[in-house]
């Protein structure tokens with residue numbers, strides 16, 4: 001039995017009620033957890049914000065712990081919810097949360113900054129971190145070079161990035177969270193992932209599905225002032241709350 005079916009059964013509802021139909025529709029919606037990882041300052045927050053809110057954030061600060069955003073997308077008539085876990089790149093802001101990132105993950109987006117060679121050179125370490133946390137090597141993975149709008153500062157050329165992506169069996173996307181003309185391109189990254197997930201993965205684990213009917217956007221262990229990014233704050237001092245999907 002799928003986790004969502006068990007939600008349906010836990011609700012006492014009358015089959016003829018209109019409200020029941022809504023509940024059932026929500027309960028059947030599949031949810032996928034995608035973690036976005038890479039060095040600090042490469043633009044993980046801006047990419048997830050661009051996808052979920054359709055714009056480049058006015059202001060960002062280093063992520064503390066993890067920011068959590070969601071977007072529901074329509075794939076061939078099926079509503080799929082993508083939960084994007086925007087993780088802190090700075091080691092000191094990751095420590096307390098890191099074990100939560102890697103639970104029940106369905107896909108990974110690796111991000112580097114095309115203007116910063118070190119962010120590309122550190123990629124093997126991010127892959128190793130995934131391995132250390134026993135992430136299934138067959139999970140869909142996408143490799144993203146961000147900040148392509150800074151054309152005169154490009155340090156990592158496409159050939160090099162493509163070679164790395166090929167050697168790790170990942171598609172490469174070079175994009176810009178900032179450039180409005182590339183907004184569709186950012187969408188394409190996450191929609192490609194959604195398509196891969198739709199075909200590859202059946203359901204959320206039962207542990208996570210407890211939270212599936214809600215439509216709220218939440219932040220776990222957020223930065224000091226998340227509101228400018230359109231996020232809601234849970235208690236920033238709590239590592240884990242009842243609303244935490246980890």
Ligand SMILES: Nc1nc2c(ncn2[C@@H]2O[C@H](COP(=O)(O)OP(=O)(O)OP(=O)(O)O)[C@@H](O)[C@H]2O)c(=O)[nH]1
Pocket residue numbers: 038039040041042043044045046047060061062063064087088089090146147148149150175176177178179
């Ligand atoms: N030019 C340009 N700047 C960008 C782009 N994406 C992000 N930035 C800038 O890069 C800086 C870091 O962006 P963030 O999205 O906060 O980076 P992050 O990877 O989430 O950083 P951490 O939270 O520390 O891990 C900010 O000043 C952004 O404005 C982009 O596509 N082009």
